[in-house]
Amino acid sequence: MAYVLVINSGSSSVKFQIVDPQASASDKPFVSGLVEQIGEPQGRITVKHGEDKWVVQRAVPTHTAGLQEAFRLMDLKGVGPTQIELSAVGHRVVHGGMVFSEPELIIDPVVTMIRDLTPLAPLHNPANVDGIEVARALLPHVPHVAVFDTGFFRALPPAAALYAINAEVAEQNLIRRYGFHGTSHEFVSSQVPELIGRDPKHTRQIVLHLGNGASASAVANGHPIDTSMGLTPLAGLVMGTRSGDIDPGIIFHLAREGGMTIDEIDNLLNRQSGVKGLSGVNDFRELRTMIDNEDENAWLAYNVYINQLRRFIGSYMIALGRVDAITFTAGVGENDQHVREDALENLTMYGIEIDPEKNALPNNGPRVISTDASTVKVLVVPTNEELAIAQKSAAVAEKARAAGLY
Known part of the structure; x- marks a missing residue:
């Protein structure tokens, strides 16, 4: 072996x-x-x-x-x-x-x-x-x-990949949406069609990689058409310590009115924001304990997190036109039943309905957690980036040996 x-x-x-x-x-x-x-x-x-x-x-x-x-x-x-x-x-x-x-x-x-x-x-x-x-x-x-990590999103459509800034400035400084967690999004999205009995070439899905870092993707027929992270992994969803999307004017305001340096703002948005910035903790298990103890800051942080998550789910539903599956993965996505339930609450009019009993089951491999009547299948699929990297590396190494390079 x-x-x-x-x-x-x-x-x-x-x-x-x-x-x-x-x-x-x-x-x-x-x-x-x-x-x-x-x-x-x-x-x-x-x-x-x-x-x-x-x-x-x-x-x-x-x-x-x-x-x-x-x-x-x-x-x-x-x-x-x-x-x-x-x-x-x-x-x-x-x-x-x-x-x-x-x-x-x-x-x-x-x-x-x-x-x-x-x-x-x-x-x-x-x-x-x-x-x-x-x-x-x-x-x-x-x-x-x-x-x-950016490989899966390299061929995003220009409408999703480009920012609406001066084209020459963007080109000179390599500014565009690159996307991250690509190995995870590719691995998970490739598992879904078989799990729901659909042809991979005709499957439209949303993948939600929710860990300390978090990202969402819209994948149509095996190819990503949009993703939440951008030039850097700071963009998109609210994360453990990262802010996710904010008004870019906040950066100018903090520099001009707050007297903060670029490095201080960088540290603020990457390490002292997100769930931690609002509640004081970035571990969702600790956050849940605080919520159970009626901590108002923890409850606020959770609601901000869920609100941003729902915004991306909604926008990707429109981008895809038809959604066959919504999949949760990574530490929070695989293990926090409340996040899954609240992210998709009151969406039965769009054919999305979670089965509470299936959703409450412990994380034990890929599974469908939607009701039989749900036209959009909701799944939990554990990610395995290491296995995906191993498979890709083994394939490249085999070609290198066949070419006499090793």
């Missing part, structure tokens, strides 16, 4: 899994792990294999040190990448810009191009490059593949 090592390298952490690309979406990875608090005085490295879990707490000064220690720990336990048959290493890369629309075999020029896209994703692409460079050094004889 040939596995794929999937790496998601962030600014202060590295998540990784060793995945069988032939596995089902519900199968657990062979190995999973996390390197966290990179660059801080006390770091933590966790590796899980089956029922076993190993933890090392020590300073992790760099991504290199963190991955080296994670590999050492896996090797010590006999489950390291060099001890199994590894067909590829797949890297999640947040921003592919206008350059990358498909998964790409990583060679030196590709690394350079990903680094050159840093102005479009200053918090993400540099960390992605760090993970690529470290893994290539540790596993030099295995094909490495970049899978781009």
Whole structure:
């Protein structure tokens, strides 16, 4: 069995899994792990294999040190990448810009191009490059593949992709709607037609990826026609710590009247806004506890969140013309029955009706939660971005071997 090592390298952490690309979406990875608090005085490295879990707490000064220690720990336990048959290493890369629309075999020029896209994703692409460079050094004889979060939305229709600003300015500065969470939206939307018994080429659906980051997409016959995130992952839905869509004039107001710098506004909108900015917490489990305890700020934050979610659902219903399915995925979407119920409340006139008993069932794989009478099927489909990345990476690696590159 040939596995794929999937790496998601962030600014202060590295998540990784060793995945069988032939596995089902519900199968657990062979190995999973996390390197966290990179660059801080006390770091933590966790590796899980089956029922076993190993933890090392020590300073992790760099991504290199963190991955080296994670590999050492896996090797010590006999489950390291060099001890199994590894067909590829797949890297999640947040921003592919206008350059990358498909998964790409990583060679030196590709690394350079990903680094050159840093102005479009200053918090993400540099960390992605760090993970690529470290893994290539540790596993030099295995094909490495970049899978781009923006890839699925690369071919959005111009009416959805372009902003109504000066065209020359937009072109010079690469300003357009790129969309994010594309790997998740593609993976989930591809599962839906079979679940509802429709031809993928004739299925119109809305996918709601609701986690700490949140995004919505309208997908017609396998192709996205709109998505909520934009030039950056800040746009669209209200999120855990991000504002989502706001009047752009607020930024000018905060600079002129509030005396805030660009960096301060950036921090405000990305890290101190959203549900956290309104309630003080960004975890929906904590928010629900606060709501149950009649906390007014928590209730307000929840209502703002739901209101924005319903606005996007409504606009995508119009954009699609006919909706066959609405699907919830990611941490909040898969596990919070109240969000699902409230997002689609009082929409029976549009053929949308949730079954309360089905909706209340615990998250245990893909399922339909609408009533039999609902003409629009409502589903919960767990996302599995790591499996999607593994499958894409294995396919690219196979082509590279067939071409004699490995």
